[in-house]
Amino acid sequence: MTKRDDAALFGNRFLTEPAPSEKFPEEGMAATDAMRLLDVDLAMEGDPQRNLATFVTTWMEPEAQRIIAENLHRNFIDHAEYPISAEIEQRCVRMLADLFHAPGRTTGCRTQGSSEAIMLGALSLKWKWRQRRQAANLPVDRPNLVFGGDVHVVWEKFCRYFDVEPRIVPLAEGKYTIGPEDVEPHLDENTIGVVAVLGTTFTGHKDDVVGIDKLLRDVCKERDLDIPIHVDGASGAFVWPFLYPDSKWDFRLEQVRSINVSGHKYGLVYPGIGWLVFREESDLAEHLVFYENYLGKTDSTFTLNFSTGASMVLAQYYNFVRLGRQGYTYVMRTMQENARTLADNLRGSGRFEVIGSDLEQLPLVAFRLARRARLRRVRCRMATLGRARLDGAGVHAPAQR
Template sequence: MTGTADAALYGNRFATHEVPTREFPAEGMTAQDAFRLVAEDLALEGDPARNLATFVTTWMEPEAQRIIAENLHRNFIDHAEYPRTAEIEQRCIRMLADLFHAPGETTGARTQGSSEAIMLGGLSLKWNWRKRRGNAPAAVPNLVFGGDVHVVWEKFCRYFDVEPRIVPLQPGKYTIGPDDVEPFIDENTIGVAAVLGTTFTGHKDDIAGINELLLRIKSERGLDVPLHVDGASGGFVWPFLYPDTAWDFRLEQVRSINVSGHKFGLVYPGIGWLIFRESADLADELVFKENYLGKTDSTFTLNFSTGSAMVLAQYYNLVRYGRAGYAYIMKNMQVNARVLGEKLAKMGLFELIGPDEEQLPLVAFRLANPNGYDEFDLAWQLAAERGWMVPAYTLPPDAQNVTIMRALVKETMSREHVDTLARDIEEACATLARKGGAHETERKKMITGPGH
């Protein structure tokens, strides 16, 4: 019997052979072999339930998974063939506009996460700035935002020729407000971007204060500077945990909002949303009309072909949970985050970052009195000993000398998980104190970014 036949009968053909990694395979393999090859490779991945770095959803209900599986083959952009999917997208846009208190008829788009939504929102800000300038001499547009934004904002500026005016952070102050923003604004400012739930500490910029500043500038200087809210993480949190806080279209200068459906919208990766205050806030020049799929459609995205599944999964969640369900889930996360924070505080080893402020359901913390080890050592020890992925990272300028950790408490993290994590953190600190930190060679292997 040949080796191939033996493998088919007794086990895996790649048990002792290298898998394809560089050259395009000359021949194929059976479906079973291909499945085992990929599945066994992925068995080495980390456990999503212990990944407290990622904001992205790692669990959905079986019914939602069935909808996803049954619609993976549908191309979302083909509205002529799949008109119900197009209608469901518009339902989601209208529901989110309602959630964000849009005052009237609005528009928006599904996107490939908040990154595409931010690119599109920024482009609309730039085109509308051009329109406001009329026949004024050519100038370099600028966009004002804080150092607490996601790196995609800097990408937008680089890719689309906009000057980034980045408001630096400060030690002990990790968000921005009107006094920080005002010196950066001039007649070439296409807009101000403020964050609702930062990646770094989970807090929000003073969006209401920035709105008041922009209203004053409009009144005193005649500059109508719009405000875009980056609600990638917070857009599905604040309406349910802090419903009385005005950060959305209740504020006059807020003209557009992006939100990630695949974060606290509770959908698997691949879905984001861009919502405009009103239809006029979407620059007409950015909307393309085409009919090569059999029907004239207006498109406003950076890509065309993409799956329908996550749009349908988002609609499933909206109708499945409603306001009451989302509030219940967010409050459960918040309760567990506060329990974890209290347990860390009682250890006497950590300083919590802004626990009394409005915050995403997470715990941001740092070592109060390092005893021969630092936050990077602790992150490594937790991963090596217990499999917990709790990121350690430095903050942006001018707070780059501050190192913190962040534990995101999501829907899948139960109270028992919180108790176990707290014990594991305490034991990891004791281990590090005894041995004087982690080995330098091990620490260099760590991924130290804040996660997404």
């Protein structure tokens, strides 16, 4: 019996053989071998359920997993073949519009995540601005977008990819979000919109959306500049409606025209789903919508991609009907209590300061070394450097510190 036969019977040959990695394989392999190959490679990765650095969903109920597995073959974009999947997407959009207090008939779509939703929402801001400028016979060659240093990198990507000047408000020490006083100096006739973050990835807080909305309403009256707000709710738009239902950040504010949210964060779905919702149908620039008859039925589309699986859309709808407001509130409050327990323990150690836990915040803990611990660390470092100079040894190796 050959070594490969032994591996097939008793073990995994890829524990001793290199995995195919450079050239396209000439021959295939048994299904068991292919599975073991991937198992060995993936064993080196971290366990996503133990990843405390991101907010991405790592667990869903068995019933949801079954729905996902049974619908992996569905190509969502083929509405003629899968009309119920398309209808379920629009059910989710309407439910989100209701959750975000849209005043009337609206529109929106699923995306691969918040990054695609942000690109689409920002493109609509740019096109609507351009329409207003062209109608007034004004130049359209210098658009800018105002946002704080607390945004996700996708906003800078949008500006670079689509030729928009980024006007980034720097964050100050001890101030991790932006407000109207930060935004006002950056506004002019070429501003296509202002981005307000709901739940930053730094500290979990929100920008002062209410204050920015008031500023922009005043600017509209005083300077005749209609500058909209896009709320980046990638993390927070599935949190604030349940933990802080009376907090105004959404379509209850006049200048908020579009909102994005990640279904695969606090929407509790596995990675691969995001949402974009407009305040009104008119807030979507009509020239971004394409009508195609590619697969036997005329459909409208304004997503950046085309083919995509339907399974995560169905999983999102499962969560909506499974949990409802009551269930989402229970989940968010449970996570909030876990975060508070961790924060209390960090404070109790005397070594850490918890940042902003008395404010509206995502169910997370942001912390830093306490002042005493920071000073002690600095003194130790200075003493170490002092000894190094006396010894004439320069910089000590890590083992000597």
